[in-house]
Structures are given as structure tokens and as C-alpha cells.
Amino acid sequence: GENVEQHPSTLSVQEGDSAVIKCTYSDSASNYFPWYKQELGKGPQLIIDIRSNVGEKKDQRIAVTLNKTAKHFSLHITETQPEDSAVYFCAAPWRPYNAGNMLTFGGGTRLMVKP
Amino acid sequence: DTGVSQDPRHKITKRGQNVTFRCDPISEHNRLYWYRQTLGQGPEFLTYFQNEAQLEKSRLLSDRFSAERPKGSFSTLEIQRTEQGDSAMYLCASSSAGTGDGYTFGSGTRLTVV
Numbered sequence: 396g397e398n399v400e401q402h403p404s405t406l407s408v409q410e411g412d413s414a415v416i417k418c419t420y421s422d423s424a425s426n427y428f429p430w431y432k433q434e435l436g437k438g439p440q441l442i443i444d445i446r447s448n449v450g451e452k453k454d455q456r457i458a459v460t461l462n463k464t465a466k467h468f469s470l471h472i473t474e475t476q477p478e479d480s481a482v483y484f485c486a487a488p489w490r491p492y493n494a495g496n497m498l499t500f501g502g503g504t505r506l507m508v509k510p
Numbered sequence: 511d512t513g514v515s516q517d518p519r520h521k522i523t524k525r526g527q528n529v530t531f532r533c534d535p536i537s538e539h540n541r542l543y544w545y546r547q548t549l550g551q552g553p554e555f556l557t558y559f560q561n562e563a564q565l566e567k568s569r570l571l572s573d574r575f576s577a578e579r580p581k582g583s584f585s586t587l588e589i590q591r592t593e594q595g596d597s598a599m600y601l602c603a604s605s606s607a608g609t610g611d612g613y614t615f616g617s618g619t620r621l622t623v624v
């Protein structure tokens with residue numbers, strides 16, 4: 396199955412700065428890479444995802460980039476705000492081409508945005 | 511629609527007891543997933559249903575675990591003879607095969623085995 400590594404495990408930034416979280420995956424056949432945000436006491440929430448046929452995707456202050464050759468993808472948050480503080484998880488297919496889209500998650504990054 | 515609902519939110523049980531959790535997915539979603547999340551870790555896949563059929567199970571789903579989704583609606587996850595290592599957050603998620611791959615997660619059931 397897929398192996399997903401996520402770095403850093405904790406990230407502290409000043410409000411207004413950018414934050415970057417990186418993930419690597421092991422199976423070159425993987426084709427779908429979502430990012431989830433988890434706040435205390437809640438389940439993970441999908442914030443953005445990317446497929447392997449594109450290299451970058453943006454949604455307002457959030458962007459994801461994918462490097463298939465190097466097998467890594469990154470989450471970029473610009474103009475961070477205190478409400479961005481949460482744990483962020485990357486994910487990749489548990490098995491490539493699995494029809495049910497089961498996922499393997501990274502270990503998470505705790506982002507703290509200081510006012 | 512109020513999203514994915516899980517019940518109970520918290521469960522404390524003694525080692526050796528059986529527990530059952532319930533998940534009500536978003537009504538139009540035909541895919542349902544169970545994940546387990548331990549403190550400080552990412553969710554780990556347990557099992558997947560498409561409608562009422564259980565199509566995938568991970569090796570984490572030992573023979574003490576069983577999941578059902580009768581009639582393709584709500585799902586239950588039962589753990590028999592609980593062990594302290596079963597203490598975790600159990601997350602349910604649902605999605606629709608026809609509208610992309612993104613999941614909607616519930617808020618989870620936190621199990622503590624004492």
C-alpha cells in the first residue's frame with residue numbers, strides 16, 4: 396500500500412505570513428491528493444485536492460502543487476489568519492486505482508498562527 | 511442535510527466489553543468509510559462500503575471488529591472484547607461516487623477502554 400510522509404509536524408507562523416506543508420508518497424501510480432483540515436473536537440474537513448494530470452490548483456488563499464517526478468505535493472497557505480490554526484493532513488490513495496477512493500493519510504502538521 | 515452524524519460522541523468501556531458505534535451518512539452518498547485515528551496521528555483506513563456491500567477491509571480490522579451497512583443507509587461498527595489498544599477516535603465519512611472523490615467526515619466517536 397501507499398506510504399505518505401508529512402513535514403513539518405508543527406509549524407508556527409505570524410499572522411499574515413505564508414505557511415508551506417510538504418508530503419511525499421511512495422507509489423508512482425497514485426493519482427489523487429487531497430488535503431484536510433482538522434479542528435479540535437471535529438472530524439477532518441476537505442479543503443483542497445489535486446489530481447495527477449495538473450501541477451497546481453488554487454482556491455483563494457490556499458494552493459496545492461504536485462511534482463509527480465519527485466513524488467511530492469505541498470500545501471501553501473498565504474496571508475495566514477488565526478482561524479487557519481488547526482492540524483492539516485495530506486493523503487494519497489490507499490491503493491492506486493482503487494474504485495472506492497480509500498486514503499492513506501500523513502501524520503499531520505499542527506499549524507499555529509500567532510496574532 | 512446536517513452532514514455525517516456519529517453516535518455516541520464519547521464512549522468509556524471496560525476492557526472485555528463489546529461496543530457499537532453508529533454512523534448516519536449524508537443521505538445521497540452511496541460510499542461510506544470507517545477510519546481510526548489515535549492521538550497525534552492521521553486517520554487510518556478500516557473499511558469501505560458502496561451501498562450495502564462491504565468492498566474493502568484493511569488488516570487493522572481484526573476479527574473482533576465487524577461493520578455493517580444494512581439497506582445502504584446508516585452503518586454500525588462493533589468491537590467485541592475490547593482491549594486498551596482499541597482506544598482511539600473512530601471516524602465515519604461518506605461520499606458520492608458521482609460527484610468526485612472528496613469525503614465528508616463526521617465528528618467521530620472517541621472510545622476509551624479502561
